[in-house]
Amino acid sequence: MVTINNLLRKSENSILDSILVLGKLLDVDKSYIYTYGDREVSKEVEEKFLYLMQERARGYPIQYILGEREFMGLDFYLEEGVLVPRPDTEILVEYTIEYINKNYGDRNIKVLDLGIGSGAISLSIAHYCKNTFVYGVDISDTAIKVANLNKDKLNLFNVNFYKGDLFKALEGLDLDGGFQIIASNPPYIASKEIENLDTTVKDFEPRLALDGGFDGLDFYRKITPESKRFLDDNGLLIYEIGYDQGEAVVEILYSEGFNKVSVLKDLQGLDRVVLGTK
Numbered sequence: 001m002v003t004i005n006n007l008l009r010k011s012e013n014s015i016l017d018s019i020l021v022l023g024k025l026l027d028v029d030k031s032y033i034y035t036y037g038d039r040e041v042s043k044e045v046e047e048k049f050l051y052l053m054q055e056r057a058r059g060y061p062i063q064y065i066l067g068e069r070e071f072m073g074l075d076f077y078l079e080e081g082v083l084v085p086r087p088d089t090e091i092l093v094e095y096t097i098e099y100i101n102k103n104y105g106d107r108n109i110k111v112l113d114l115g116i117g118s119g120a121i122s123l124s125i126a127h128y129c130k131n132t133f134v135y136g137v138d139i140s141d142t143a144i145k146v147a148n149l150n151k152d153k154l155n156l157f158n159v160n161f162y163k164g165d166l167f168k169a170l171e172g173l174d175l176d177g178g179f180q181i182i183a184s185n186p187p188y189i190a191s192k193e194i195e196n197l198d199t200t201v202k203d204f205e206p207r208l209a210l211d212g213g214f215d216g217l218d219f220y221r222k223i224t225p226e227s228k229r230f231l232d233d234n235g236l237l238i239y240e241i242g243y244d245q246g247e248a249v250v251e252i253l254y255s256e257g258f259n260k261v262s263v264l265k266d267l268q269g270l271d272r273v274v275l276g277t278k
């Protein structure tokens with residue numbers, strides 16, 4: 001048998017990752033690991049830990065190992081096959097929540113999220129804006145499954161998920177008028193750039209969530225014109241974008257006749273969100 005401290009020393013990963021994974025296997029929090037480092041762990045936990053640490057060392061995302069990720073103060077379940085939600089995406093969500101509160105108050109409105117992944121955007125909006133009904137769409141079975149698990153975990157009833165290719169997923173639904181907001185964090189990496197991403201991303205996160213076509217802009221070109229059919233007059237279209245796509249996406253919105261087009265920057269001062277109204 002090996003002690004917690006000696007087992008942690010066998011890991012070649014960061015001490016934080018090692019503690020998080022061991023805590024998960026032992027079903028204890030970090031403070032237990034710090035306090036009881038001289039306690040022994042079973043052979044089974046030792047073997048499982050060493051296996052997961054090997055996986056982590058070859059780049060397997062820590063969030064898939066832990067099966068969870070915090071986003072907008074909420075705990076999301078995660079597994080391989082869905083994108084790990086990024087802190088940058090909180091910029092789009094925070095803006096959207098503020099926009100709903102400011103423009104609609106307690107009125108019932110409808111929001112569409114195209115490309116839900118784990119449900120991070122849809123479920124955060126549904127959680128913080130209880131009078132909003134969120135429709136979420138994804139083409140991936142795993143995304144729909146994981147987003148529904150998160151919907152149950154967060155105990156939300158004002159959101160539904162539909163499988164399909166962008167707006168086609170809504171065919172046959174009685175929408176009773178347009179959406180007040182359409183939000184999307186679509187795949188936006190240029191196909192040829194995917195090879196240059198970190199191993200953790202390119203080898204383990206779904207290509208379907210990353211690949212935005214030749215120049216990364218395919219989804220903005222597809223969604224923007226079609227969104228006009230589904231948006232209410234004055235409805236908001238809001239996108240997450242890659243840091244170097246601001247100008248191009250602004251141009252796409254202008255060319256489709258959107259108004260009040262603007263760009264939001266992230267904490268590093270880089271373009272991160274483009275929005276406009278119909």
Ligand SMILES: C[S@@+](CC[C@H](N)C(=O)[O-])C[C@H]1O[C@@H](n2cnc3c(N)ncnc32)[C@H](O)[C@@H]1O
Binds near residue numbers: 086121138140166188
């Ligand atoms: C960048 S991920 C965003 C996931 C999530 N919204 C987030 O911010 O963490 C893009 C998502 O779009 C989905 N997707 C890709 N092509 C699609 C399509 N044609 N129709 C609907 N969803 C699509 C992918 O499966 C993936 O879940």
